[in-house]
Amino acid sequence: MSWRVDLVEGASIAVRSLSAHRLRTLLTTVGVGIGVATLLAILGITQGLDSSFEKQLATLGSTSVYVSKQPWVQMGNWWEFRNRKNLTRAHVEAVRAQCSLCETVTPMVDDNADVAFLGVELPAVVISGASEEWPRVTGFEVSRGRFFTQSDDDNRGLVAVLGADVADTLFPDVNPVGQSIRVGKKPFTVVGTLARKGKLLDSSQDLRVVIPFRTFTSFFAGRRSYTIGIAVKNPDQLEAVEDQLVGILRRARQTPPDKPDDFAINRPEQLASTYQQLTGALYGVALGIGFITLLVGGIGIMNIMLVSVRERTREIGVRRALGARKRTIIVQFMLEAIVVSAVGGALGTVVGLGGAKVLSLVTPLAATVKPLTVVFGVLFAALVGLLFGIWPAARAANLDPVEALRQE
Amino acid sequence: MLIELDDIAREYVVGGELVRALAGVTVHIEKGEWVAIIGQSGSGKSTLMNVIGCLDTPTRGTYRLNGHDVSRLSDDALADIRNREIGFIFQNFQLLPRETALANVELPLVYRGEKAKVRRARAIEALQKVKLDNRMLHKPTELSGGQRQRVAIARALAAEPSLLLADEPTGNLDSATGEEIVKLFEELHQQGHTIVLVTHEPKLAARCPRAVRLSDGLVVGDGPGEQVAFGGLRP
Numbered sequence: 001m002s003w004r005v006d007l008v009e010g011a012s013i014a015v016r017s018l019s020a021h022r023l024r025t026l027l028t029t030v031g032v033g034i035g036v037a038t039l040l041a042i043l044g045i046t047q048g049l050d051s052s053f054e055k056q057l058a059t060l061g062s063t064s065v066y067v068s069k070q071p072w073v074q075m076g077n078w079w080e081f082r083n084r085k086n087l088t089r090a091h092v093e094a095v096r097a098q099c100s101l102c103e104t105v106t107p108m109v110d111d112n113a114d115v116a117f118l119g120v121e122l123p124a125v126v127i128s129g130a131s132e133e134w135p136r137v138t139g140f141e142v143s144r145g146r147f148f149t150q151s152d153d154d155n156r157g158l159v160a161v162l163g164a165d166v167a168d169t170l171f172p173d174v175n176p177v178g179q180s181i182r183v184g185k186k187p188f189t190v191v192g193t194l195a196r197k198g199k200l201l202d203s204s205q206d207l208r209v210v211i212p213f214r215t216f217t218s219f220f221a222g223r224r225s226y227t228i229g230i231a232v233k234n235p236d237q238l239e240a241v242e243d244q245l246v247g248i249l250r251r252a253r254q255t256p257p258d259k260p261d262d263f264a265i266n267r268p269e270q271l272a273s274t275y276q277q278l279t280g281a282l283y284g285v286a287l288g289i290g291f292i293t294l295l296v297g298g299i300g301i302m303n304i305m306l307v308s309v310r311e312r313t314r315e316i317g318v319r320r321a322l323g324a325r326k327r328t329i330i331v332q333f334m335l336e337a338i339v340v341s342a343v344g345g346a347l348g349t350v351v352g353l354g355g356a357k358v359l360s361l362v363t364p365l366a367a368t369v370k371p372l373t374v375v376f377g378v379l380f381a382a383l384v385g386l387l388f389g390i391w392p393a394a395r396a397a398n399l400d401p402v403e404a405l406r407q408e
Numbered sequence: 409m410l411i412e413l414d415d416i417a418r419e420y421v422v423g424g425e426l427v428r429a430l431a432g433v434t435v436h437i438e439k440g441e442w443v444a445i446i447g448q449s450g451s452g453k454s455t456l457m458n459v460i461g462c463l464d465t466p467t468r469g470t471y472r473l474n475g476h477d478v479s480r481l482s483d484d485a486l487a488d489i490r491n492r493e494i495g496f497i498f499q500n501f502q503l504l505p506r507e508t509a510l511a512n513v514e515l516p517l518v519y520r521g522e523k524a525k526v527r528r529a530r531a532i533e534a535l536q537k538v539k540l541d542n543r544m545l546h547k548p549t550e551l552s553g554g555q556r557q558r559v560a561i562a563r564a565l566a567a568e569p570s571l572l573l574a575d576e577p578t579g580n581l582d583s584a585t586g587e588e589i590v591k592l593f594e595e596l597h598q599q600g601h602t603i604v605l606v607t608h609e610p611k612l613a614a615r616c617p618r619a620v621r622l623s624d625g626l627v628v629g630d631g632p633g634e635q636v637a638f639g640g641l642r643p
Contacts, residue, residue, distance in 0.1 A: 002521060005518070005519075005521045009518055009519075016506065017506075020506055314502065315504055317502070318502045318503075318504060318515075319515070319519075320463075320487065320490075321461070321463060321490060321496050321502070322490065322491065322496070322515050322516045322519055322563075322567075323487050323488065323490050323491020323492070323516055323519035323520065323567075324487060324519050325483070325484045325487045325488075326483060326484070326487075327484075328519065401463050402458050402463050402464055405463075405498070405502060
């Protein structure tokens, strides 16, 4: 007898048997469905998070490095990082003068202050002090007006460039360029606005006001450690740049040769790899849960198939007596298991994707699903059916026809 | 010669103990014969039926069916032979409860790989032979015992086998219905079908032209049905 007969006949028997036990079929289906739904929802959210994080990272600029006292990602002794010598103006100048692989260098320093225009006040806005090179390093673009100049910096000019969020909130209808705002207690003239950049790890990069570095240092008192922002000439030379920077800064900071670097060279990719380390474990756990759910669904299938084999022992005997080969019986029961789990997989796919979508609408979590994931969901469910159907099917096929016929 | 059983033995191990169900049985059956196999329970007649029906293989001896040695075949080959050569009729009918009479009768043809149209036509024909063509689309639960057994006989006939193998075919029927079924067997015998009928009832065996009596796994009588059934003729 041909495979065609096995498959066609097996499928029709499977479908009839499943529809004869609707409730049982439904419950088994739900078991697999929940597993697939969990798995797909997790995959969807994972993929969503990854792609949104990739987009965020891209906003940092891949050709920039940021030198500061503390590394962005701190593992271990924060006290040691805190107690390091500050990065000062002199260090910035040393890099500017000596780094041949650096294209532009800007000092960077942040603080918070209230910003107000007429009656509207924005509390705790990030105030960044930087030199005119800041946009080149950070990748921000000026959308209206201009960025401040070297002479603004030299003269400690009271000029400010507004981030998109600040500009939109304080000047919903008016062009802010030329207007006077209050930063802290001082009046500043707005000379330009920045194009929107978006969020990085859930904090807006656009809720900021950028003012000249010297202006910043004269208003915000206190000894601060600066960040040195550097745009690299050639992005392929990041390693070489790092080596050069280490040399320059160790000399400038007079770090003893037997001591490790007392500063950190931060690059956006490091953030990415740390992010992946942190979230990788989380995803692993989540996926593990998904797989366990699916495993439970699979065991449900196996259980129900064993019941089905037991119930239909006599039927199997009759079929065998009338000329069904072992293979025919195996195919019949495997198809039954596969049909149940594939239907469960399809339902689970719908629910899982729907769930991920709903989650992305009601929470800040982004969920994207690649079309391949859907195919994967259904196929994976079918595979579960196949795996957990093998044993019951083999048991059915290996029944002794004589014994099977004798069964009550 | 349709069936040549030579020195057939079948032994089982049950709970560590050797059980000799058949201890060397030799029986030859011609095409067109109607033979009863009679014996007490435990005589080995069910085992002999399983061997004849290719549901079981002997541990010793040879079994030639239609000239082919079938005593040492693979499981698949045995399934194919059952499908082509044997029409089973069981005491408890062994119909698939969820299928219609027609679908039940079609079943052996399904496993033979016949096309749906051919299957249907031949199943209807077989149901006409047992005068059940008016109940084709009923399920077994909607049929009486006698009707169910006639469906089972139709199923056996549909495959046009060399041998009809019946195991206590009247055992679950009242005597009037049983009589109908026996009459049907007589008709089939007259039409030239070969029938082997396993029973413990001497009255039924006596209706067969020939009977073989088994006791303790051995043939203890072989001859005209009436004599073997009631007398115990030595071979």
